[in-house]
Amino acid sequence: MQLAEKYELMRKLARDFATTELTPEILDQVEDTGIFPKDIQKKMADTGFYGIKVPVKYGGQGSDHLAYAITIEEFARVSAVGSLYVNSPNSLGGMPILIAGTEEQKMKYLKPMVQGEIVIPFGLTEPGGGSDAGGVRSTAKKDGDYYILNGRKTFITMAPFADYSVIYANTDPAKGAKSMTAFIVDMKLPGVSLGKEEQKLGLVGCATSDIILEDVRVHKDDILGEIGSGFKDAMKVLDVGRIGVAAQSLGVAQACLDEAIKYSKERKQFGKYLCEHQAIAFMLADMATKVKAARELVYDAAVTKDTGGNSTLASSMAKYYASEICNEVAAKALQIHGGYGFVRGFKIERLYRDCRVFTIYEGTSQVQQMVISSQILGK
Amino acid sequence: MKIVVCIKQVPDTNEIKIDPLKGTLMRDGVPSILNPDDANALEAALQLKEEYPGSTVSVVTMGPAQAKYALRECLAMGANDAYLLSSRAFGGADTCATSTTVAAGIKKIGDFDIIFAGRQAIDGDTAQVGPQVAQRLGLPIATYVQGIREIREKSVIIERMLEDGYEILDVQRPCVLTAVKELNKPRYMTVIGIEQAYQKEITVWDEVDLELDPADCGHNASPTKVFRSFTPPPKGAGEMLDGTVNEMAQSLVNKLFDTHVLQKGQ
Numbered sequence: 001m002q003l004a005e006k007y008e009l010m011r012k013l014a015r016d017f018a019t020t021e022l023t024p025e026i027l028d029q030v031e032d033t034g035i036f037p038k039d040i041q042k043k044m045a046d047t048g049f050y051g052i053k054v055p056v057k058y059g060g061q062g063s064d065h066l067a068y069a070i071t072i073e074e075f076a077r078v079s080a081v082g083s084l085y086v087n088s089p090n091s092l093g094g095m096p097i098l099i100a101g102t103e104e105q106k107m108k109y110l111k112p113m114v115q116g117e118i119v120i121p122f123g124l125t126e127p128g129g130g131s132d133a134g135g136v137r138s139t140a141k142k143d144g145d146y147y148i149l150n151g152r153k154t155f156i157t158m159a160p161f162a163d164y165s166v167i168y169a170n171t172d173p174a175k176g177a178k179s180m181t182a183f184i185v186d187m188k189l190p191g192v193s194l195g196k197e198e199q200k201l202g203l204v205g206c207a208t209s210d211i212i213l214e215d216v217r218v219h220k221d222d223i224l225g226e227i228g229s230g231f232k233d234a235m236k237v238l239d240v241g242r243i244g245v246a247a248q249s250l251g252v253a254q255a256c257l258d259e260a261i262k263y264s265k266e267r268k269q270f271g272k273y274l275c276e277h278q279a280i281a282f283m284l285a286d287m288a289t290k291v292k293a294a295r296e297l298v299y300d301a302a303v304t305k306d307t308g309g310n311s312t313l314a315s316s317m318a319k320y321y322a323s324e325i326c327n328e329v330a331a332k333a334l335q336i337h338g339g340y341g342f343v344r345g346f347k348i349e350r351l352y353r354d355c356r357v358f359t360i361y362e363g364t365s366q367v368q369q370m371v372i373s374s375q376i377l378g379k
Numbered sequence: 380m381k382i383v384v385c386i387k388q389v390p391d392t393n394e395i396k397i398d399p400l401k402g403t404l405m406r407d408g409v410p411s412i413l414n415p416d417d418a419n420a421l422e423a424a425l426q427l428k429e430e431y432p433g434s435t436v437s438v439v440t441m442g443p444a445q446a447k448y449a450l451r452e453c454l455a456m457g458a459n460d461a462y463l464l465s466s467r468a469f470g471g472a473d474t475c476a477t478s479t480t481v482a483a484g485i486k487k488i489g490d491f492d493i494i495f496a497g498r499q500a501i502d503g504d505t506a507q508v509g510p511q512v513a514q515r516l517g518l519p520i521a522t523y524v525q526g527i528r529e530i531r532e533k534s535v536i537i538e539r540m541l542e543d544g545y546e547i548l549d550v551q552r553p554c555v556l557t558a559v560k561e562l563n564k565p566r567y568m569t570v571i572g573i574e575q576a577y578q579k580e581i582t583v584w585d586e587v588d589l590e591l592d593p594a595d596c597g598h599n600a601s602p603t604k605v606f607r608s609f610t611p612p613p614k615g616a617g618e619m620l621d622g623t624v625n626e627m628a629q630s631l632v633n634k635l636f637d638t639h640v641l642q643k644g645q
Contacts, residue, residue, distance in 0.1 A: 006577045009451060013568045048570030061570035071570075 001299045003066075010067045014074035017047060022079045024347075030081060030205035031350065041085060045116025049075075050089040054098060059111035065240070065302040069247040073298070076251025077258070080354035081205040083248050088158060089113050091244040092122035092362070095237040096166045096182055100225030109164065109184060118163040120184070123153040123211055124234055130155075131367045134177035134231060138169035138213065147171070147223070149183060149191075149216040155361075160197055160207040162187050167213065168230045180230035184222040191216035202353035239312050241362045242319035243305060246298045249322035249358045252351055253291045253329045259348045260284060260333035263340075280336060287329045294322040313375040320368035323358035330355050380434040380530075382424040383485050384458070385496040385512065386417040388442055388449035392501045397610050413449045416497025418456075418565035420558040423527060424495050425457045425566065431530070435459040439484050441469055441477055447581050454576035455568035462488060466585035471598030474503070478511030480596055483589040485516065493535065494555045498523060506557070513555035520555040521548050525562050 021040050030036050044050060052068040054060025068090055076083035097110045097120070112118045129135030138151025149169050159165065165185050172179035185192060195210025225233050261284060264275035274280045301318035305311040330352045334341035341348045359365045373379075390409045398405050421438065428434040438453040440446050441464040450461035464484045472480065485494060494513075499506035506522070513520035525545055526538035534552055538545045540559055550556070568576075586596050593599065620627040635641040 005448060005451070006573060009448070009455060009568065009573050009576070010570070012452075013455075013570070013573065017567055043567075046569075047567050048572075052570050056571065061574060063570055063574050067570065067573075 001296055001303075003070075003299075007066060007070055010063070011070050011074055013047070014049075014071040015077075017044075017049075018075045018078035018082060022075075022082050027079055027082075027350075030079075034204055034207070036081060036085060036205040040082075042116055044086055045114070049086045050116055051094065051114025052090050054090070054094060054110065054114050058098070058106045059114045065243060065305040066299060069243055069250075069298055069302040072244055072247035073251040073254070073295075076248040077255045080248060080252050080351070081203050083251060084157070084203060084206050087244040087248065088119075088121070089116075091241045092157075092237060093120050095240050096122060096224055096233065097184075099236050100182060100229065100233045105184065105222075105224065119158050119161055120164045120166060121156050121158045121162050122237070123156050123159075123165045123167040123185075125153060125155050127152060127154050131364055133234065134180075136168055136170060136177065136180055138167065139173055140169040140171050140181060140183060140218070142171065143217070145220050146217045147183065147220065149185065149213045149218055151213050152195075153211040153213075154195070155198070155208055156211050157206060157208050157361075159209045159211050160194060165211055166224060167211070168234060169213075171227055175228075177231045179228050180234075181227050182224035182230045182233060183218045184224055185213070185216060185218055186222075187211075189216050189218070201356055202350070203357060238362060239315055240305070242315040242368075243298070243301050243311075245358055245362045246294075246301060246315065246318035246322040249319070249326035249355065250291070250294050250298045252355045252358070253287075253294060253322065253326040256326070256330045256333035256348060256351050256355075257284070257287050257291050259346075259351070260287065260329075260336045263337055263348075267338075274336060283332050283336065287332055290325040290329060294318075294325050297321050310375070313372065316363070316368045316371040316375070319363065320365050320372065323355075324365055326355045326358055380427060380431050380492045381490055382427060382434060382436045383488055383491045383494045384417070384421045384424045384436060384438045384453070385481055385485075385494065385509070386421065386438050386440045386449060386453060387414045387497070387500045387502075387508075388412070388440065388446040389414045389500050389502040411445065411448065413452050414497050414500045414502075416499060416501075416558055416560060418497075419560050419562045420495035420497045420556075421453055421456060421458065422563045422565040423524075423556075423558055424493070426563065427493070427527070427530070428457070437462065437488055439464065439481065439488065441465070441472070441480050441484070450581055451573075451576045452568060454579055455572035456566055457572060460579065461581045463581055463583045464585075464589065465583055466596070468586045468591075468593045468596045468599075471601060472596065473601035473603035474505050474507035474511060475602055476595070476597055476600040478508050478515055479600060480586075480589065480591065481508065482512045482515035483591050484584060485512065487584065487589060492552050494518070494553070496555065496557045498557045498559050509555055509557040516555070518554050519551050520557070521550050522557045523559050524556045525559050527556075527562075 048061040051060030052063050056062040072083050072087050075086050094110055113120055126136055140147040140149050167183050167185045168180055170179045171181050191214040193212045198208045264280055265273055267274045297318040301314040304314040334348050334352050337348050340346050388411050391412045394409045396405045424436045428436050436458045437460050438458045439462040454461055464480050469480055496509035510520050521537050521539050523540040524537045525540040528536040534549050536549050539548055586593055620630050
C-alpha cells in the first residue's frame, strides 16, 4: 500500500522515539523489575502518542487510525509492552468514553487520560465470561441516584495502577446482556479492591489483575452511554481495539523477522552462514511474505475505519491474520536461533513470549473467525 | 524575536555504502534526513521562541521539491513557517552559490534577529554555508555555538566551542550562529505537529522571486570543480606485539629496521 508522506513522518517519529527511549538496557530492566519507567510514559504522553486519533478538543492529536496503526507497529517492533502503553489510551482505555461519553465525561476523564495524567482500564472480562462477552454476571442495582455494583472483573490490564475503571455490569440480571451498562468507577471508592497481580508469560512490565466490586456506590452521572447500551458500545470499542492488537502483532512479527535475518547472517553451521542454507532461506521467504500480507490487512483495516467502510470485518481479519502469523513467524525465528533462542538475552526469546497473547486478548482467533464468518455469511 | 533557521536535507550517511568495484557512493535507496547539526540549530531557535513569547521561527532550505519533507519535519517540531528555495537554476551549486541563494531567501523573509544554521552538513562536511551567508548579509557570525547564555537588548551572549575549552562572545544582533551538537538535544516532533505540518503551505521561491541573476546561481556561479572523487584504500589491521616491555621494544625496533623506517648506524 502506498502511503501518503505524512505517514512516513509518523513512522519516523514513532521509530525514533521507540529506538531512542526503549533501549535494550531499559527493556531488560523492565523485564527484571516488572515496572515500566514513569518518565518514559510521561514523554510518550507529551509527544502525543496517547491520543493519536482523539479529537484536539479532548486533548488529543486529531490524527487518524492509519497513523495510530503505524505508531503501534513501530513501538511493537522495539517493545511489545511499550506498544501496550501507547495502545491502551488510544484503544480500550479511551474509546469507551469517546464512543459513549457525554461532553462533561470526555473533558473530565478522556482529556486527562490522553495527556497521561490518569489511567482508566477496560473492565469487561469476568471469570465466567471471556469470549462470551455477553456472559457478564456483575450487577448494578439502582438505589436512588446511585447504582450498587457487585462483581468481579478479571485479567484487567493496568488495573493495579488505575485511577478509574470502566466497568460493565447488568442493571437487570433477568435481562442479562440486554441490560448491560458501562460505569466509570473511581478506584478509590469503598468496596473496590484488586486481586493479586498476575504472573504472566509475556508483556512483563504492564501489570494485570482482577478488580473486585463489593457494594460499590456509583453515581448515575458516571454511567457511560445509556442504560442497556453497554454491550453494543463495548463491541464498538473492540472494533477499534482489534486494529491496535493487529498492529502490535505486525510490529512484533516484523521484529522477529528482523532478528531472524540478522542472526542467519551471523551464525555459521556446516561451514556456511545459516542464510546460505536453502532450508533457512526459504523459511525467511515464507516469514517475510506473511508479514507483508499482514501489513496490507492492518493498514487496510485502519484506512477502512478512517473512510467509513465496514471496519468490523476488516479489523477482525487483520487481527486474526496478523496475530496468527506473528506467532508462526516468532516460532520460526526462534527455531532459526536454535538453543540461543531458548535462553534469556536474545531479543527473540522475549518476542516469542510477548506475542503469545495476541491470538487471545481482545477477541481470540476463534472469536475473530465467528465475526468474519457471520459477516461474510450475512448472519 | 524573529528567528530564521537554515537547514539542509542530506542523505543519511550511516546508510550509504560504497560500490566495491567503482569506489563511488551508492546513493540509491539511501533515506534522506534532516542534517543533524541543523536539528540542534532548530532546537535552539525553538527554545528561544518558548522563552520569548511572540517570537517566530522560520525555516529555510535550498533544494529540490523532496526537501519539503525535511521542512515538514521542522514544522512538526514547532517551526512557524517554511521556505523552499527551489529552481533548476540552483542545481549543481557549491557552497559559494548556495550561500548567495540562501542569503537572498533570508533577505526576502526579512526582519530577522537571529539566524541559526548547523555547523556543517554530514554529506559535504564543509561548514562554509553558514559563514558565507553571514558575509553576504553583512552580519556578524559565531560558529561552533555550544551554549546560549543570555539575550541582551542588542546582542546575544554565546559560548563558542574550542578544541580545548570554550570562549564567551557578546555577538551583536542580528547575527548568524552555527550550532554544534553539544548545544542541546533536539526535541521529538509531536503527532499533532505532524498533522498541522501537512495543513500548512510551504512557500517556494525561485530565482525570479529572489531577484537573482541565473548567472549568480547554481552551477554557473560555482567555482568549485570536482576533479575526481575516490575512496581512500582501507587501512590494514594493526599488529599487536606481546612479551615484556623490553621484548616488545626490541621487536618494534627490529620491525622498523626491516621496513627501512630506521637505518642501521643511525
